[in-house]
Amino acid sequence: MIDTFQTYIRDEKLFAKTDKLVLAVSGGADSMVLLKLFQQCDYEFCVAHCNFKLRGAESDGEEVFIRDYCGEHGIELFVKQFDTREYAQLEGISIEMAARDLRYTWFEELRQQLQSDYLVTAHHRDDLIETMLINLSRGTGIRGLSGIQVKNGTVIRPFLFASREEILAYAEINKLPYKHDSSNDELIYQRNIIRHQIIPLFESINPAFRKNAAKTAAILKETAVVYQQRLDEISVEVKSAGKDLIRLNIEKLKALQPKRTLLFELLHGYGFNSEQVQEIADALDAEAGKSFFSKTHRLVKDREELQITELTDSTSQRYYIEEDCETISEPISLQLETIDKSPAFRFSTNPMVADFDLAKLQFPLILKKWELGEYFVPLGMNNLKKLSDFFIDQKLSIPEKESTWILYSGKNVVWVIGHRIDDRFKITKETQQVLHISTIQ
Numbered sequence: 001m002i003d004t005f006q007t008y009i010r011d012e013k014l015f016a017k018t019d020k021l022v023l024a025v026s027g028g029a030d031s032m033v034l035l036k037l038f039q040q041c042d043y044e045f046c047v048a049h050c051n052f053k054l055r056g057a058e059s060d061g062e063e064v065f066i067r068d069y070c071g072e073h074g075i076e077l078f079v080k081q082f083d084t085r086e087y088a089q090l091e092g093i094s095i096e097m098a099a100r101d102l103r104y105t106w107f108e109e110l111r112q113q114l115q116s117d118y119l120v121t122a123h124h125r126d127d128l129i130e131t132m133l134i135n136l137s138r139g140t141g142i143r144g145l146s147g148i149q150v151k152n153g154t155v156i157r158p159f160l161f162a163s164r165e166e167i168l169a170y171a172e173i174n175k176l177p178y179k180h181d182s183s184n185d186e187l188i189y190q191r192n193i194i195r196h197q198i199i200p201l202f203e204s205i206n207p208a209f210r211k212n213a214a215k216t217a218a219i220l221k222e223t224a225v226v227y228q229q230r231l232d233e234i235s236v237e238v239k240s241a242g243k244d245l246i247r248l249n250i251e252k253l254k255a256l257q258p259k260r261t262l263l264f265e266l267l268h269g270y271g272f273n274s275e276q277v278q279e280i281a282d283a284l285d286a287e288a289g290k291s292f293f294s295k296t297h298r299l300v301k302d303r304e305e306l307q308i309t310e311l312t313d314s315t316s317q318r319y320y321i322e323e324d325c326e327t328i329s330e331p332i333s334l335q336l337e338t339i340d341k342s343p344a345f346r347f348s349t350n351p352m353v354a355d356f357d358l359a360k361l362q363f364p365l366i367l368k369k370w371e372l373g374e375y376f377v378p379l380g381m382n383n384l385k386k387l388s389d390f391f392i393d394q395k396l397s398i399p400e401k402e403s404t405w406i407l408y409s410g411k412n413v414v415w416v417i418g419h420r421i422d423d424r425f426k427i428t429k430e431t432q433q434v435l436h437i438s439t440i441q
Helices: 002-011 029-041 057-073 084-091 095-114 125-138 164-173 190-205 209-238 250-254 259-270 274-282 387-393 398-402
Strands: 020-024 044-051 077-081 118-120 239-241 246-249 291-293 297-301 305-310 319-321 334-340 353-357 365-369 405-409 412-416 433-439
Touching (some): 002 029, 020 029, 029 057, 044 095, 077 095, 084 095, 095 118, 125 190, 125 209, 190 209, 209 250, 209 259, 250 259, 259 297, 297 398
Parallel strands (some): 020 118, 044 077
Antiparallel strands (some): 246 305, 291 297, 319 365, 334 433, 353 433, 365 405
């Protein structure tokens, strides 16, 4: 098996010999065989073990077993204990999903802490087939039907070539110690139902089911590459991205076929599910202003485009600028300079630059987002105007309004940054000193 193992790593370009690796080890046969192969190949790695506290003494026994094995073989070990049931209850998710979230979150934290290159898991070919069927039962696309990916970002799975039967045979021949997880026998878990009941039914129809399913996954994996290439081309055609705003051209979206499928591919990376995507597709001809929310992003249907912004909690944040401040970098980059007014002074016509009468300002200045009901006197006007009305006059979209920062002196608006200063703080013939502020792109 070791030759096949090394060949698979090389052919799939999973990692280099010099890479640092974190190996996830549960104590079961698959992870213990993988650990043994890593020892034999002399890769640079450490071991990470999760104790989910779900099986009482059995869970604790696995932790002791891993500690003893790593201690005996001089392997660096990291262990984390979780209250998985409490987390599942708090998040309103299944025990399976809770354990997955907890382990991968901790694995990534550990990988970054250790400055390791990759996390290695012991998923094998049978896991891949089970995942295909789970995804099929839930409803999925081409990526879900290709099962587990051999390399997904910093997570690598160098054991997908091997079946569970081959792994157990290797452990038996080499007399490798391992622990049996009794929860793998319980039919309360979806994966176990597929493993112990569904797959045997398929094998009763065709004894070569596992082998053929793995071949299908490999074919779909290659098909997904071609599919992704076309999606990338479409994305370039319809999408443009700024610093804080993603724009999708509506007319170009409406010309796509099949529209709903391609729209899903463009939007699911921002957290939108298939039902939401259908609603968004139905709204392409609707009036502007309708909003859709995922857990991480908001999509607004504007007149000519869909606008996607990340959900943030910046509305209540305030940033203070003292009188002697020369630059700030958060939440936007500004450069400030106090200059004496002279006959040679000229106003800038750049909307990202503003000049104010220093004597009229109250420090510290405040930088924050606008709120409903706020007013200011736009430069060149004599009367107060609602900020909301000003934004309408400027034909700003909802995301553009919400991404606009406002500079205040006390409670008064000084500058709608990038758009207009307040007339009450403008330079006059009586001005002696000027506060010159420019945004740094």
